[in-house]
Amino acid sequence: MRALQYRAIGKPPEVVEVPKPVPGPGQVLLEVTAAGICHSDLFIMGLPEDHYVYGLPLTLGHEGAGVVAELGPGAAGVEVGDAVAVYGPWGCGRCDACLRGAENYCTRAAAAGIMPPGLGVPGAMAELMIVDDPRHLVPIGGLDPVEIVALTDAGLTPYHAISGELSHLAPGSTAVVIGAGGLGHLAIQILRALSACQVIALDVHQEKLDMAVKVGAHEALHSDADAAHKVRHLTGEVGADVVLDFVGSSATLETARTCVRIDGSIVIVGIGGGVLPAGFFSTPFGVRVRNTYWGTRPELEEIIALARTGQVSVETERFSLDEASEAYRRLGEDDIRGRAVVVP
Numbered sequence: 001m002r003a004l005q006y007r008a009i010g011k012p013p014e015v016v017e018v019p020k021p022v023p024g025p026g027q028v029l030l031e032v033t034a035a036g037i038c039h040s041d042l043f044i045m046g047l048p049e050d051h052y053v054y055g056l057p058l059t060l061g062h063e064g065a066g067v068v069a070e071l072g073p074g075a076a077g078v079e080v081g082d083a084v085a086v087y088g089p090w091g092c093g094r095c096d097a098c099l100r101g102a103e104n105y106c107t108r109a110a111a112a113g114i115m116p117p118g119l120g121v122p123g124a125m126a127e128l129m130i131v132d133d134p135r136h137l138v139p140i141g142g143l144d145p146v147e148i149v150a151l152t153d154a155g156l157t158p159y160h161a162i163s164g165e166l167s168h169l170a171p172g173s174t175a176v177v178i179g180a181g182g183l184g185h186l187a188i189q190i191l192r193a194l195s196a197c198q199v200i201a202l203d204v205h206q207e208k209l210d211m212a213v214k215v216g217a218h219e220a221l222h223s224d225a226d227a228a229h230k231v232r233h234l235t236g237e238v239g240a241d242v243v244l245d246f247v248g249s250s251a252t253l254e255t256a257r258t259c260v261r262i263d264g265s266i267v268i269v270g271i272g273g274g275v276l277p278a279g280f281f282s283t284p285f286g287v288r289v290r291n292t293y294w295g296t297r298p299e300l301e302e303i304i305a306l307a308r309t310g311q312v313s314v315e316t317e318r319f320s321l322d323e324a325s326e327a328y329r330r331l332g333e334d335d336i337r338g339r340a341v342v343v344p
């Protein structure tokens with residue numbers, strides 16, 4: 001079968017022919033119907049050799065949807081032909097976090113060498129993929145896999161980041177979304193669906209700001225040194241209740257630090273490598289700072305439910321497996337509208 005693989009440090013990924021995978025005990029083989037392209041893939045493909053821990057060659061794709069093609073010995077709970085989305089942050093399945101469905105915060109995965117598809121084991125950018133356990137599969141019914149595949153990360157990750165802040169997003173409050181790309185354009189819709197807060201989006205490209213408004217942002221501002229001042233102005237000089245940073249550079253974290261209100265929250269989702277100073281005088285009093293990773297399995301069902309009722313929808317640009325490398329190049333230039341989705 002054909003697969004898109006990252007094969008050599010610093011080189012673009014390539015489409016290659018690889019053997020058809022065979023599901024082992026308890027595993028499920030999916031015929032992939034859609035695979036999303038995440039900025040984190042560019043991050044890992046930009047790592048120098050001594051920091052790269054995902055194995056080579058690596059079949060990319062940690063956002064996946066497919067149809068069950070075959071069950072390994074003993075695998076149960078899904079049937080051949082079921083249309084499913086893949087819950088990507090695989091955990092041990094047994095620790096306290098996994099038992100709550102929060103495999104994204106599994107306490108044993110790292111030590112046990114359990115890695116997500118596309119980020120250590122073969123991912124969804126292929127005609128077929130192996131899913132380790134049927135519990136990682138969420139039925140999507142008649143939803144279009146291309147339209148919803150990005151919910152498995154670009155939707156789930158902001159959903160998780162926002163659900164933890166809902167008690168701070170009462171009517172009259174303000175949330176700031178920094179970076180209106182794949183994750184950010186869904187964060188705006190999730191905020192509008194789950195709360196009555198004012199949503200202010202920040203980005204560095206006018207097309208992204210236009211899209212932010214189209215998908216529900218009340219205000220859209222250029223992300224520059226003056227942005228925090230403008231956010232304060234739009235909040236009656238109080239500041240934002242919740243700042244969600246989908247970039248995570250030192251510049252955006254500085255914006256977050258200077259526009260958050262007393263007793264507000266900063267949630268760091270972007271892996272831009274920036275640093276937020278922590279000390280008694282570095283933020284307004286009472287500020288909570290969290291970093292969040294992906295989301296829980298129940299939250300994946302919830303974000304898919306929001307798509308089913310039409311309350312969130314992913315802006316997608318569609319690519320073939322052969323065009324995926326070009327899609328990555330464009331993502332690196334902030335030139336993808338919403339999410340790029342590969343149809344193998």
Ligand code: NAD
Binds near residue numbers: 153248334
């Ligand atoms: P994306 O490229 O689709 O979106 C990034 C957006 O940020 C773009 O619209 C870009 O124009 C904008 N941007 C760039 N610099 C900016 C700045 N200085 N100020 C404001 N906006 C700016 O990327 P994505 O796939 O949505 O991922 C966003 C980030 O989240 C990446 O760092 C990615 O690696 C990370 N991520 C984290 C998790 C997690 O679990 N924490 C999960 C998925 C992705």
Ligand code: ZN
Binds near residue numbers: 038039040062153
């Ligand atoms: Zn991702």
Ligand code: ZN
Binds near residue numbers: 093095098
């Ligand atoms: Zn676990």
